[in-house]
Amino acid sequence: MSVTAPAGFVAAGIHAGVKQAGTPDLSLVATADGVPVPAAGVFTSNLMTAAPVTVSRSHLQASGGRAAAVILNSGNANAATGEPGCRDAELMCDLTAAELGCDRHHVLVCSTGLIGIPLPIDRIAAAIPALVAARDVRGAADAAEAIRTTDTHRKETVVRGEGFVVGAMAKGAAMLAPNMATMLAVLTTDAAAEPAVLKQILAEAVAGSFNLLDVDGCQSTNDTVLLLASGRAGPVESGALAAAVAEACRDLAGQMAGDAEGATKVVHLTVTGAHSDEDALRGARQIARSQLTKCSWYGADPYWGRVASDLGSAGIAFDPRLLSITYGEVTVCHGGVAVEHDRDALGEHMAGRHLYITADLGLGAGRASLLTNDLTHAYVDENMGTS
Template identity: 40%
Template structure:
């Protein structure tokens, strides 16, 4: 079995277990650390705790559970999150104040601490740097995900590896996602934090599955430093590439999805303006359902872009559709030139790409999402029952 991601990074071991809906993963690695978190006002207890823990700029381990979000659980929930770090600290022989914690699952329910304690003790005994152990760790944190998510970026002199979960309740800032990113690069906490924030802005914060921002979103990055110091610019580019891979995997695995939807907006006055338009198009239920039905109703893309709050002249805009291999023009500087048969053919596969040029500048951005199917309603209509 080939290296997937985490197990290719020097200084990292992992393991996990899944029992029905309830899973637990442990990752052991010491180094400088940074994190980005949900902007939802109703932050889960692990998020509140981690916002304090990460200020020290160092982590020795991470514990994450699935099946219960430990969100909207008050003071008891916060104390339970602290208890999780103590379980991991005791099992791994590290200070609990240097243990990261994350949870995912149903909101408004309390953790089953006896179960977590037992799982933690069992998982800690089998931490290894093997693909099989990494696979157990990523499957332990999956909820409605259909596929495990791994990413690996290897550069001369350092490696970045990551695992993630995320499928539904996905919207910018961030989504229902947990991401654990590790590198053997030597980098201090401040530049690591800046690099992670920049990467998240261009990747995780440009993914929309359903427009709901979760209470539990977290992405942690730990640098073991075992490969020595690196160029900050090269590291930042590699980290963004790693996060982009995870973001695309999350979008493609959206709840009930049958197609990955990618929207690139060009010709914007600023990058954030381009990103804003791309996110609005990705989030549009009308665009998403048209993609599902393989209906080349490209007017919905223009209409969504027009309500994004970014000034541009619709009569100067151009639009293309692609399946990743073939690209067909739909509008050229406001003139309709669409060949609907070719446009429909471009929607038959598992990836649909729109490229929109606003004609209002030189900046661009890309966002990712998925189509909207009946399966999404089925999954979320009975999520807790």
């Protein structure tokens, strides 16, 4: 049930005609009674900001952090569309609000798809009454299906706390880089919490999940993560709610890494022994964005020299004489040079779906981890054009 697992929420997903293939492309998550509840959002830091991001930010500010619904479309990002794009995003909110009987500022909007193409607003506008009418507690899967672009499957999760529930859905398969990814995510909870608390909880959860996902170093124009709290379960301990939201975000981020365009391997990168956590994260990002290194993972080649080279060029404190690199449980480099190791165990690890790579810089207590993937022919095929 994902976003409708927490009490007080309904959802729907239908085909509106944005996607020519006839697949679902218009989605709704709303409170069951259309009444606004505390809400919070985290958005892309890309200055090429899409219209729906601008509109959702302004609506959260105008409402004091309250929302009754989120309407989302796939197949068109409504980005780089100028003032007409902003008007279209506002109209999506206006029409949804009219159907739900709430204020326009209590509706948030998200879009995902191709950039620079005018939104087919007439088709969306005509479909909104049917979308709202279709909302149901059983509509979570349809809502998650309707936000897919190049995703190969829905991304949903449910985390059950003590006396409350967090549900979530997301999309994301490419341009996955901090801050956040080419992603949309809507989280719901039946816990009671004020907007300011939700905002802090969500920001921390995003920092520990979506912001640690780096597939291709490209940041989207539309990244949005939203959290709505119905309060049906009553007040809960803020730490427990924060832990559940963080768990839901980590689960979704892991699903995105596993479904990245063309990926055959999910790579869990950890850099330890850095002078600082910031150095460790910078080193990990240098590895994750190295096309040479990512190609070696695709070929199941434990070419640790590329990892070492990436760290040495990351602009962080580095001494090759102290470097160690481990694939799974197998250490292949110690003191900056190759060491004897179990080649069969290493080959078995490299052939797996999940690779665990740890680089110890030997300089301090700094540590960072992130998720990435391999680079394959399929990634190139997927991204050669827009058609």
